[in-house]
Amino acid sequence: MKEQAAKRMEELTNIINKANYEYYVLSNPTITDQEFDKYLRELEQLEAENPELASLTSPTKRVGGEVIDKFKKIKHKLPMLSLPDVFNEEEIIAFDERIRKSGFSPEYVCELKIDGLSGSFHYENGKITTGATRGDGIIGEDITHNVKTIKSIPLTLKDKLEIEVRGEIFMGKNTLEKLNEQRKKENLPLLQNCRNAASGSIRQLDSKIAAKRNLDTWIYHLPNPEDYGIQTHYESLQFMKHLGFKVNPESRLVKDIDGILKFIEEYNEKRPLLSYDIDGVVIKVNDLEMQQKLGFTSKYPKWAIAYKFPAEEVLTKLTDIIFTVGRTGRITPNAVLEPVIVMGSTVKRATLHNEDYVIEKDLKIGDIVSIRKAGDVIPEVVEAKKERRTGEEKDFTMIKNCPICDSVLEKKPGQVDHYCMNKLCPARHIESLIHFCERKAMNIEGLGERMIEDFFNLGFIKKISDIYHLENHKKDLQELEGYGKKSIENLLEAIENSKKNSLEKLLFGLGIEGIGDKTALLLAKKYKTLDQLESQSIEELTKIKDIGSILAKNIHEFFLNIDNIELIHTLKELKLNMNYLGPEEKENEWITGKRFVVTGTISFMSREEIEALIENYGGFASGSVSKKTDIVIVGEKPGSKAEKAQELGIEIWDEEKWKSVYENIS
Numbered sequence: 059m060k061e062q063a064a065k066r067m068e069e070l071t072n073i074i075n076k077a078n079y080e081y082y083v084l085s086n087p088t089i090t091d092q093e094f095d096k097y098l099r100e101l102e103q104l105e106a107e108n109p110e111l112a113s114l115t116s117p118t119k120r121v122g123g124e125v126i127d128k129f130k131k132i133k134h135k136l137p138m139l140s141l142p143d144v145f146n147e148e149e150i151i152a153f154d155e156r157i158r159k160s161g162f163s164p165e166y167v168c169e170l171k172i173d174g175l176s177g178s179f180h181y182e183n184g185k186i187t188t189g190a191t192r193g194d195g196i197i198g199e200d201i202t203h204n205v206k207t208i209k210s211i212p213l214t215l216k217d218k219l220e221i222e223v224r225g226e227i228f229m230g231k232n233t234l235e236k237l238n239e240q241r242k243k244e245n246l247p248l249l250q251n252c253r254n255a256a257s258g259s260i261r262q263l264d265s266k267i268a269a270k271r272n273l274d275t276w277i278y279h280l281p282n283p284e285d286y287g288i289q290t291h292y293e294s295l296q297f298m299k300h301l302g303f304k305v306n307p308e309s310r311l312v313k314d315i316d317g318i319l320k321f322i323e324e325y326n327e328k329r330p331l332l333s334y335d336i337d338g339v340v341i342k343v344n345d346l347e348m349q350q351k352l353g354f355t356s357k358y359p360k361w362a363i364a365y366k367f368p369a370e371e372v373l374t375k376l377t378d379i380i381f382t383v384g385r386t387g388r389i390t391p392n393a394v395l396e397p398v399i400v401m402g403s404t405v406k407r408a409t410l411h412n413e414d415y416v417i418e419k420d421l422k423i424g425d426i427v428s429i430r431k432a433g434d435v436i437p438e439v440v441e442a443k444k445e446r447r448t449g450e451e452k453d454f455t456m457i458k459n460c461p462i463c464d465s466v467l468e469k470k471p472g473q474v475d476h477y478c479m480n481k482l483c484p485a486r487h488i489e490s491l492i493h494f495c496e497r498k499a500m501n502i503e504g505l506g507e508r509m510i511e512d513f514f515n516l517g518f519i520k521k522i523s524d525i526y527h528l529e530n531h532k533k534d535l536q537e538l539e540g541y542g543k544k545s546i547e548n549l550l551e552a553i554e555n556s557k558k559n560s561l562e563k564l565l566f567g568l569g570i571e572g573i574g575d576k577t578a579l580l581l582a583k584k585y586k587t588l589d590q591l592e593s594q595s596i597e598e599l600t601k602i603k604d605i606g607s608i609l610a611k612n613i614h615e616f617f618l619n620i621d622n623i624e625l626i627h628t629l630k631e632l633k634l635n636m637n638y639l640g641p642e643e644k645e646n647e648w649i650t651g652k653r654f655v656v657t658g659t660i661s662f663m664s665r666e667e668i669e670a671l672i673e674n675y676g677g678f679a680s681g682s683v684s685k686k687t688d689i690v691i692v693g694e695k696p697g698s699k700a701e702k703a704q705e706l707g708i709e710i711w712d713e714e715k716w717k718s719v720y721e722n723i724s
Contacts, residue, residue, distance in 0.1 A: 067108070067112075071113070074098060077093075077097075131197050131200070138176060138198070139357060139359055142364070144364070162348050167295070167312075168310050168339055169342070170276075173251075173337045174226040177191060177260075178223075181221050188202045189205030204260050207273070208227065215301045226275065227274070230252070237271065253335065259271035275303075276304060278340075290344045291343070325339060329367065341363050342361060343361035378423055382461075382485070383489065388477055412474045413474065419441060423451060465479065494567040496567075498563075500564065509549075518531045525553060528550060560640050564635070570613055580605075582638040587637050587638070594613075653678040653687050654687070655691070659695060682699070683699050692710055
């Protein structure tokens with residue numbers, strides 16, 4: 059397990075470093091903010107779970123990107139730290155609770171999070187001397203010649219002071235629109251968004267070009283306010299405004315968490331009406347002495363967070379609906395869209411899940427539809443804009459035959475999905491190979507969808523066991539376009555390492571219908587070896603919580619299938635591990651076999667710690683309340699999950715009850 063964690067941490071480090079370089083150095087990001095946040099959070103979690111594996115040069119210890127060589131380097135007198143991102147109300151509440159548990163009663167300043175480029179501006183005797191980017195937080199790039207072209211940056215202050223201020227360089231929406239109109243006339247590539255345009259403009263070597271871009275600023279931070287007799291952050295904003303800096307008038311001093319949430323709700327609605335792009339709200343403790351006592355981590359101040367707004371929606375045309383075949387034969391309709399940029403990336407396809415989903419949303423081919431991306435960056439069709447219909451749209455019709463092998467589709471009783479029942483369907487087989495290699499399954503790094511399709515079409519991989527014979531095709535693989543010697547060597551090493559995976563990885567990878575990664579772990583913990591699981595009857599399997607009769611039948615029949623028997627035998631000969639290698643599960647009468655949901659804040663444990671403890675004692679931690687939930691643990695400010703639990707008559711444990719259970723088992 060440590061080896062798997064180390065490999066994933068290395069993979070995430072490479073992804074994040076590449077993303078930082080593209081964003082900060084090249085001003086040409088290739089992944090969205092949501093993707094970056096997801097990768098960074100996963101790496102932070104792995105480092106928290108495996109501190110001995112954390113590298114001193116991990117990107118979680120960095121603040122920003124790298125410095126490009128074409129600009130002179132400037133060392134910041136005080137580091138320009140970034141802020142920790144939060145994505146929901148519960149995380150904001152947890153931030154407030156952490157501060158209050160430290161013995162403080164804070165006021166907060168809420169500021170709009172401008173989507174631009176951070177800058178630092180130095181003045182001596184009231185005259186501007188240097189302007190710099192954040193760079194890596196310690197060393198930035200000298201952009202003084204371009205900063206002087208920004209009309210909202212004063213060249214001379216009202217008072218003759220030596221001072222540094224920090225803020226955001228940005229481009230307004232109207233400016234970008236006019237700039238792109240001109241670039242279109244000149245047959246130049248259009249700039250995709252305000253942030254990239256601002257970043258690229260401020261890095262121009264020729265200040266005449268930057269001057270034409272009409273950049274702007276909002277100033278929001280004074281690094282050393284105590285030198286000017288200032289006691290609060292809000293006072294520092296007013297002080298900088300007095301000096302002649304452009305300070306955002308939308309910033310607001312609020313008394314408590316309710317004020318924060320109200321501000322966020324207000325500006326989430328006002329966001330489209332602003333003349334500049336924002337992607338969230340920055341929340342800072344107002345009292346400067348309190349800030350100092352709360353302190354800093356190596357990367358973040360402990361007294362501030364940045365809340366990110368939820369997914370953005372855009373409009374585009376639904377040009378077609380096509381169908382794909384999944385690894386279990388499930389048929390999925392997919393929207394073909396006119397390419398549209400959503401949250402910084404181009405979207406051309408989106409899943410429509412099943413026939414009922416399309417009918418419920420009343421989607422027609424030719425509709426103008428709204429698209430959004432959630433935190434996991436999966437494109438989603440929200441709705442059809444029916445008022446935009448012209449009468450030329452075509453009704454959706456569910457297909458009757460498999461789009462690959464032409465077999466007649468079946469719809470199972472009580473289910474919404476259609477299936478191709480032909481187990482030899484080529485597309486279905488490729489999907490099963492892709493599934494076997496994915497991260498939650500055998501985690502074979504480098505053997506992705508495109509490569510599997512190539513190898514399948516070339517005849518190198520036709521079945522799962524062929525993956526472990528790729529070594530025999532090493533020379534042929536290295537001669538293929540796009541596959542270098544090093545990449546093939548790394549791939550073969552990853553394949554060999556996958557043989558050491560714990561049983562649950564193999565179980566999930568085999569693609570038994572209805573077996574997700576959590577159920578695979580449940581079965582692996584229960585039976586310890588694949589041989590033991592194979593020998594279980596349907597009756598024995600249904601005795602396990604959350605294993606119903608249909609799922610038990612699927613498991614039992616999988617191990618009776620002659621092709622599956624042959625595959626497992628071959629994998630054993632290839633020396634794949636068939637045993638559970640994880641920690642031994644403990645039992646507890648209060649927890650074992652029960653399904654829990656945790657909501658609100660528990661004072662002495664984090665939610666992650668509670669869920670880990672539940673699963674270690676054979677319980678199930680879920681994110682949502684349903685009729686299957688046994689117990690809901692409710693802390694302070696729980697939200698709607700507690701209300702739903704009461705409606706369904708589910709047992710509720712308050713903090714005192716959970717504490718008594720915890721003390722009983724710890």
